[in-house]
Every structure is written in C-alpha cells, then in structure tokens.
Amino acid sequence: MDWIGTVVGIITGGGVTGVVTSIYGAKKSAQVGMSGNEVEAAKAKSADWASYVERIEAGMAKLEGRVSALEAQNREAESYIDRLQTHIWMGLAPPPPERK
Structure with a gap:
C-alpha cells in the first residue's frame, strides 16, 4: 500500500475519506501492475x-x-x-x- 498517499491524505484534511481514497488508489495501481505484467509476458511470447x-x-x-x-x-x-x-x-x- 502507498503509505505516502495515506499520510498526505490525513495531513491535507481528508481524514477518513482521504485514507479510503488512497487505499483504493493503491489497490487500483496494484491491479494495473498485474495487467502490465501480463502484457509484458504477451509481448515476450510474441517477440519469438x-x-x-x-x-x-x-x-x-x-x-x-x-x-x-x-x-x-x-x-x-x-x-x-x-x-x-x-x-x-x-x-x-x-x-x-x-x-x-
């Protein structure tokens, strides 16, 4: 999880909403990362x-x-x-x- 986003959310006054938003953003980033890895694997496979x-x-x-x-x-x-x-x-x- 992105702890910097969580700290920034709390400091800027977002409170609980900021924390939830940063957690959601971190999960979305992780999902995109998995998809990115799958794309890279497909590229490597087709590169042969x-x-x-x-x-x-x-x-x-x-x-x-x-x-x-x-x-x-x-x-x-x-x-x-x-x-x-x-x-x-x-x-x-x-x-x-x-x-x-």
Whole structure:
C-alpha cells in the first residue's frame, strides 16, 4: 500500500475519506501492475519471431497441400464432364464413372 498517499491524505484534511481514497488508489495501481505484467509476458511470447514464422510457414504448407488436392479433384471432374458432353453430342449413353 502507498503509505505516502495515506499520510498526505490525513495531513491535507481528508481524514477518513482521504485514507479510503488512497487505499483504493493503491489497490487500483496494484491491479494495473498485474495487467502490465501480463502484457509484458504477451509481448515476450510474441517477440519469438522464429517460432511464429515457423508456425505460419507450416500452416501455409498444409493449405497448399489441400489446395493441390482440390485442384486435382477439379481436373478429374472437368475431364469426366468433357467425356459426358462428348457422349451426349454423339447421341451415346453416358460413359460409366471411373473407379478409384
């Protein structure tokens, strides 16, 4: 607790009100101090750029793999649609779906 604030509160004539105000102010300062420490911890955690960049690159590689797989599926679907359209224009029955 801030004892100087308490003494100043009593001397300046605040009496009990001054004491209560100084105690309240000291508690608020302590709470802000705890929050400040948490902020500093978060800053220190995010300051580790190497691990941050590694996580981002790993996520990007995973997404690139998923996109490649989806593009391959899309190419297969387009190929089958082209075959279906060819058969339709030729008046033939649709070709059987390809087994995978």
